[in-house]
Amino acid sequence: MHVVRETPRLLLSRYTLKYVALLHPITSDKETMSYYPAPFSLEQTAAWIERSIKCYEEFGFGRYGVFLKDTLEFIGCVGFFRTEVNGEEENDLGYILGKPYWHHGYATEAAQACIDMAKENAWFSRIVIQMAVEHTASRQVAGRLGAKLESQFIKHRNRGKLTNLFVLDI
Numbered sequence: 369m370h371v372v373r374e375t376p377r378l379l380l381s382r383y384t385l386k387y388v389a390l391l392h393p394i395t396s397d398k399e400t401m402s403y404y405p406a407p408f409s410l411e412q413t414a415a416w417i418e419r420s421i422k423c424y425e426e427f428g429f430g431r432y433g434v435f436l437k438d439t440l441e442f443i444g445c446v447g448f449f450r451t452e453v454n455g456e457e458e459n460d461l462g463y464i465l466g467k468p469y470w471h472h473g474y475a476t477e478a479a480q481a482c483i484d485m486a487k488e489n490a491w492f493s494r495i496v497i498q499m500a501v502e503h504t505a506s507r508q509v510a511g512r513l514g515a516k517l518e519s520q521f522i523k524h525r526n527r528g529k530l531t532n533l534f535v536l537d538i
């Protein structure tokens with residue numbers, strides 16, 4: 369494990385290709401991925417992890433695997449991608465947890481750890497968090513992190529869904 373951050377309950381680790389087998393049961397689950405265009409195929413999960421590894425190399429940050437510190441269970445994915453959002457180059461903070469790990473505060477704890485790392489390393493000064501307007505759970509996480517709703521846009525890459533753009537300046 370290449371741990372980049374420890375929080376009271378979690379460990380965040382850089383991905384390697386070995387994580388495809390851990391992440392795929394989560395990213396292929398229909399309910400977990402209901403706000404994404406579709407559940408991921410195995411190839412898409414592998415591409416997600418490869419993209420993250422490239423992001424570490426290019427920018428020093430990326431998405432991370434999340435583990436429970438006490439049991440070392442793998443519970444999901446959190447972190448940043450440098451990506452285009454609504455026509456702008458942004459630092460996009462995202463979180464995906466396996467269903468058994470919802471409603472414990474883990475997503476907020478993991479995402480806050482990423483924000484802290486971004487501040488300490490001065491990676492960037494603007495973070496966006498995007499979610500479909502009807503995605504209450506994700507919107508609440510963004511709110512708990514202190515992000516503010518900046519605008520809404522139609523996300524053509526995600527079924528033309530009206531999407532909230534939350535922003536956190538750090």
Ligand SMILES: CC(C)(COP(=O)(O)OP(=O)(O)OC[C@H]1O[C@@H](n2cnc3c(N)ncnc32)[C@H](O)[C@@H]1OP(=O)(O)O)[C@@H](O)C(=O)NCCC(=O)NCCS
Nearest residue numbers: 400403463464465470471472473474475476498499505506
């Ligand atoms: C979005 C997602 C990560 C949110 O997870 P979450 O568990 O609701 O978010 P948090 O980590 O902030 O947890 C908050 C909940 O934990 C509860 N909680 C329990 N123990 C807690 C603790 N010790 N500390 C903080 N909160 C705690 C809170 O009361 C809150 O409860 P509620 O959900 O009933 O309101 C999760 O729904 C998910 O993975 N969904 C699928 C993937 C996805 O759609 N990702 C976002 C794409 S835009």
